[in-house]
Amino acid sequence: MAAVSLENITKTYDNGKVLAVDNVSFEVKEGELFGLIGPDGAGKTSIFRILTTVLLADKGQATVAGFEVVKDYRSIRSRVGYMPGKFSLYQDLTIKENLEFFATVFGTTIEENYELIKDIYDQIKPFNDRRAGKLSGGMKQKLALCCALIHKPEVLLLDEPTTGVDVVSRKEFWEMLKRLKKQGITILVSTPYMDEANLCERIALIQKGKIMSVDTPGNIINSFPTTLYAAKSADIYQLLNDLRANPEIESCYAFGEFLHVTLKDNQNGGADFLKNIAVSKGHSEILIKTITPGIEDSFIRLMNERPEEVRPGN
Amino acid sequence: MKVLRFILQKEFRQIFRDKTILAMMFVMPTVQLIVMPLAMNFDVKNVNISLVDHDHSTYSQKLISKIASSGYFRIISSDFSFKEALMHIEKEEADLVVEIPSGFERNLVRDGAQKLAVSVDAINGSKASIGGSYLNTVISDFNAGIDINIRNINKTPSGVIDISFRNWFNPMAEYKYYIVPGILVLLLTMIGGFMTALNIVREKEVGTIEQINVTPIKKWEFILGKLIPFWVIGMTVFSIGLVVCFVVYRIVPEGSIALIYLIASVYLIALLGFGLLISTYSDNQVQAMFVAFFFMMIFMLMSGLFTSIDSMPTWARIISNLTPVTHFIKVVRMIVLKGSGFEEVKTELCYILAFAFVLNGWAIWNYRKTN
Numbered sequence: 305m306a307a308v309s310l311e312n313i314t315k316t317y318d319n320g321k322v323l324a325v326d327n328v329s330f331e332v333k334e335g336e337l338f339g340l341i342g343p344d345g346a347g348k349t350s351i352f353r354i355l356t357t358v359l360l361a362d363k364g365q366a367t368v369a370g371f372e373v374v375k376d377y378r379s380i381r382s383r384v385g386y387m388p389g390k391f392s393l394y395q396d397l398t399i400k401e402n403l404e405f406f407a408t409v410f411g412t413t414i415e416e417n418y419e420l421i422k423d424i425y426d427q428i429k430p431f432n433d434r435r436a437g438k439l440s441g442g443m444k445q446k447l448a449l450c451c452a453l454i455h456k457p458e459v460l461l462l463d464e465p466t467t468g469v470d471v472v473s474r475k476e477f478w479e480m481l482k483r484l485k486k487q488g489i490t491i492l493v494s495t496p497y498m499d500e501a502n503l504c505e506r507i508a509l510i511q512k513g514k515i516m517s518v519d520t521p522g523n524i525i526n527s528f529p530t531t532l533y534a535a536k537s538a539d540i541y542q543l544l545n546d547l548r549a550n551p552e553i554e555s556c557y558a559f560g561e562f563l564h565v566t567l568k569d570n571q572n573g574g575a576d577f578l579k580n581i582a583v584s585k586g587h588s589e590i591l592i593k594t595i596t597p598g599i600e601d602s603f604i605r606l607m608n609e610r611p612e613e614v615r616p617g618n
Numbered sequence: 619m620k621v622l623r624f625i626l627q628k629e630f631r632q633i634f635r636d637k638t639i640l641a642m643m644f645v646m647p648t649v650q651l652i653v654m655p656l657a658m659n660f661d662v663k664n665v666n667i668s669l670v671d672h673d674h675s676t677y678s679q680k681l682i683s684k685i686a687s688s689g690y691f692r693i694i695s696s697d698f699s700f701k702e703a704l705m706h707i708e709k710e711e712a713d714l715v716v717e718i719p720s721g722f723e724r725n726l727v728r729d730g731a732q733k734l735a736v737s738v739d740a741i742n743g744s745k746a747s748i749g750g751s752y753l754n755t756v757i758s759d760f761n762a763g764i765d766i767n768i769r770n771i772n773k774t775p776s777g778v779i780d781i782s783f784r785n786w787f788n789p790m791a792e793y794k795y796y797i798v799p800g801i802l803v804l805l806l807t808m809i810g811g812f813m814t815a816l817n818i819v820r821e822k823e824v825g826t827i828e829q830i831n832v833t834p835i836k837k838w839e840f841i842l843g844k845l846i847p848f849w850v851i852g853m854t855v856f857s858i859g860l861v862v863c864f865v866v867y868r869i870v871p872e873g874s875i876a877l878i879y880l881i882a883s884v885y886l887i888a889l890l891g892f893g894l895l896i897s898t899y900s901d902n903q904v905q906a907m908f909v910a911f912f913f914m915m916i917f918m919l920m921s922g923l924f925t926s927i928d929s930m931p932t933w934a935r936i937i938s939n940l941t942p943v944t945h946f947i948k949v950v951r952m953i954v955l956k957g958s959g960f961e962e963v964k965t966e967l968c969y970i971l972a973f974a975f976v977l978n979g980w981a982i983w984n985y986r987k988t989n
């Protein structure tokens with residue numbers, strides 16, 4: 305049975321003027337680490353709020369841990385651990401007081417589920433009597449995770465847990481999630497960082513309230529239909545313009561120090577073709593190679609495949 | 619019930635942790651109760667007078683010394699002409715000009731009648747009218763005391779009605795007895811209305827309400843968890859206020875203390891409901907603060923704290939009756955000064971009860987709707 309399932313969920317704001325979630329359906333299997341990947345404003349938080357029963361969807365059904373989000377919202381609340389994107393614990397209470405408070409409102413104690421949070425809690429335990437508002441970002445995040453776990457939830461909903469956290473803490477956080485997954489907890493996590501997608505078992509790519517693809521990160525990368533080239537020269541901006549001007553080029557965008565390029569006609573020797581363009585335009589220090597696409601490449605490709613969607617500002 | 623206990627524990631912990639707010643809640647009433655009644659004194663004293671004496675006679679001197687010795691007036695200048703004296707009023711140095719015409723004594727003795735000019739600066743209306751009437755009293759007293767009239771009384775006894783009056787419930791007609799209970803009410807209102815509104819809105823603003831909403835905490839538990847601590851604090855502040863009244867002003871309620879507490883407790887519930895209502899309509903603390911402040915101003919100025927409700931126009935009296943503060947001030951004054959019992963304050967209690975029901979009901983209804 306699916307731990308979380310959404311069926312045709314639609315949510316609009318401002319009396320239907322703003323479409324936040326557009327007919328979204330996907331399922332998270334029990335014990336799965338599922339990622340909801342999409343840029344800011346894609347509708348991730350709205351989906352989380354619907355699943356945590358604090359927001360009503362306009363249309364569609366959703367269940368969490370086998371319970372319907374509208375009818376059985378009470379049952380869901382005691383079975384779900386939720387960590388909002390914004391730090392939402394009491395800043396004027398200490399670590400211990402926050403934990404105790406959330407333990408008691410769920411009718412449990414810290415000791416009862418200590419095993420579950422031990423790994424995480426031990427790291428912040430030395431600061432037990434420090435107020436939550438005075439903690440560093442990484443520690444706040446650990447505390448929030450502890451509070452979300454304190455009642456041994458069946459499903460853990462994490463809304464952008466790693467946004468605004470340093471690289472080391474992010475890495476640590478994903479390690480923690482993997483350990484929690486081993487304990488049988490279903491985890492639904494959202495993130496705007498594409499590099500974190502590979503750490504999930506399955507991901508849903510979401511853009512402008514619409515799900516573009518749901519699959520394992522590997523499958524999404526494998527389904528990239530064409531060869532991807534990375535190109536670089538001394539004047540990278542000029543190269544971008546030159547390549548985009550060529551009618552044979554399907555897409556070309558900056559990606560770190562390289563340009564990622566796909567060709568309309570997926571022929572062999574594309575690298576030489578690109579090199580010729582660059583040389584003819586007078587570029588120096590040219591480097592062209594074939595690369596394996598990443599999630600971000602897939603995301604951008606999927607995004608561009610939906611020309612019917614009008615982008616804001618255009 | 620167990621959950622509610624933990625929520626209360628958490629709320630009290632948070633309140634006691636914020637030292638500034640805590641200090642404000644207890645220092646504010648004490649300081650305000652001590653300072654404000656002393657400053658807000660409507661007894662008119664120190665009316666400044668400019669004198670123009672064209673007569674320089676025994677009688678005019680007698681009149682001047684009588685005015686000067688009454689204690690209410692301060693003679694700031696003696697001028698040679700009315701024009702000069704009026705300059706003092708224009709410069710706001712004098713409130714009154716008394717002009718004694720030449721031949722004052724002669725005409726008084728010979729004709730038995732004389733006119734006296736009093737000019738009043740009416741910018742400060744209450745000071746002008748009260749000062750003017752004080753002066754009238756002094757002059758008529760002087761009039762009765764001059765030799766010629768004393769002699770006349772023996773000749774022609776006229777039918778004079780002698781009025782003697784007494785101030786009930788406030789024998790010395792001292793302003794503090796009127797204003798101190800009012801300020802006590804005001805303080806309770808500020809704490810009850812402001813603190814709850816701001817506290818709940820803060821949870822919204824910081825986002826903690828988001829985390830609370832996904833826990834099994836029920837709405838009524840959350841609301842009660844917010845209201846009870848402020849009810850307790852409000853009652854404590856009220857008690858401190860009563861103690862200050864006694865220690866500083868020797869004001870002891872004439873009526874039953876239990877009755878005051880009964881009504882204060884109902885009143886606080888009404889006000890907490892008011893705070894809750896504001897919080898359901900505001901998204902952040904600034905909004906809540908402004909809305910609360912708007913109503914507080916109306917409450918303060920229209921509740922009969924400073925002015926008499928009976929002298930307001932009809933529409934204002936209706937608004938005044940629609941604010942809970944009006945009724946509570948009335949009741950507190952009745953009990954503290956008059957010693958009224960339950961029978962007398964029954965109607966007002968019903969009003970306050972109605973406010974408690976309406977405000978809380980509205981707030982809870984609106985709170986439900988938002989989620």
